[in-house]
Amino acid sequence: MRRTARLLTGTALAAAAGLVAAPAYGDEGGGGDLKVSPSSVVPGGRATVDTTACGGNGTAAGDASAVGAGAFTLAGTTRDGESAGEFRVPPSAQPGTYEIAATCAVSGRRITGDLVVTLTPPGAQVHPRGSVKTGVGGALGPDPVQTAAGVAALAVAAAGGTWLLHRRARGDGI
Template identity: 45%
Template sequence: MRTTARLLTGTALALATIGIGAHGVYAADIDSLEIFPATATPGTVIIVNINITICGTGGHGVGDARALGVDEFQLSPGSHKEALGGQFRVPDHAQAGTYAIGVKCSNGRHATGDLVVRHHSQQPSGHVNTGVGGSVGPDTTKIAAGVAVLATAAVGGTLLLRRRASGAQDS
């Protein structure tokens, strides 16, 4: 029993260590921008953040969204002391697609990220035909059959437990 407990404890600690290590690697990935929202429609205001360690303390950056037809935008210290932030608006004439957004810091370092532009007509709508099941509307026959199966299972389970409790078990 103790060997099993030690094995499980050791496995849990190893997984926790791997999880912490993976998070540390992700946090050190300083070549990417945080773009919110990452998927937008024309007219949406986009917020771009970059870790301050990329541009350096007291540094600033210039954002580049010219692929979208947007003039350069400035990044400056924002509400988070670890980040520089800036924003721009997706132009109404922007075509659907993926656009590279870049930032060049005053110290010469670069960071990039992607923004996906969709149009309202491209938003998913309707039902998804996956072949797994489901229904468009309520089917009373299927609902009644499901209720009957559940009721039968509940009655059968109750009778089995009563039989065990009364001591009338089969050997």
Template identity: 50%
Template sequence: MRTTARLLTGTALALATLAIGAHGVHAEDVDSLEIFPSTATPGTVIIVNITICGTGGRGVGDARALGVEEFKLAPGTHKEVVGGQFRVPDHAQAGTYAIGVKCNNGRHASGDLVVRHHSQQPSGHVNTGVGGSVGPDTTKIAAGVAVLATAAVGGTLLLRRRASGAQDR
């Protein structure tokens, strides 16, 4: 039992170390731009954040592919984050648009914004296998109640037997 526990613990630690190492490499990939939301409809306000401009840095954002003027980036509430925002124009066509940022320190980054129209939004039920987005199934409910009732009766009988001392040792 202890050998199995040690094996599982060692494996979990090794996987955690690999995950942290991979995350560290990704964190140094400074060419990525955080765009929220990354999928939007016309009229949505887009927030852009980046850390490569440095503490207290500033920059300029470029969303001209969407027909938006340059937007300014300024220090945010976190000292290492520089951010800005713009609005997706009402006339924007559906598609993927490159958004760029150039910092005053000369560094630059880019990311993609996907524009969809309301008619392109997903609709309907999500079939994940969990939850109740589809009507209840009375057969499954009855089966679940029967299983719970059986477990409750069995547990009660077991507890009464233990309490009376009828259990063999």
């Protein structure tokens, strides 16, 4: 009986400690409430950020230092409860996904959103350039002068072979 009581007491204490030590999920770091548009930007482009998480046309301090753009301000808009701001992605930004954050002025709530930096504009069609690296041939490369020289060498060899075959057929010997 005593052993069972200790086991139950230990389990209850461990459960209570787990509840006390469990992370609190609330307004802090809620994430995902910050809308970044366009979601994909080329270096040197502009991005607009808006949120309704700050409420009542509140202001917020934006942070785009992850992408190298630094701080920006979100201000209340004419739409009810929305705050918006804008920043420029530096031309030196590398492709990748970056976290953009904002902290509401009144509540102190931190919200985040993602920005994708790409080298091609959204919707742009990319055409392949250069030669295909197949591992077969390619000794001359894509140079047109070298290609013409190769074709000329093949033509001379074909003409010479035809002439030799013609002489042999006539019986002149080789």
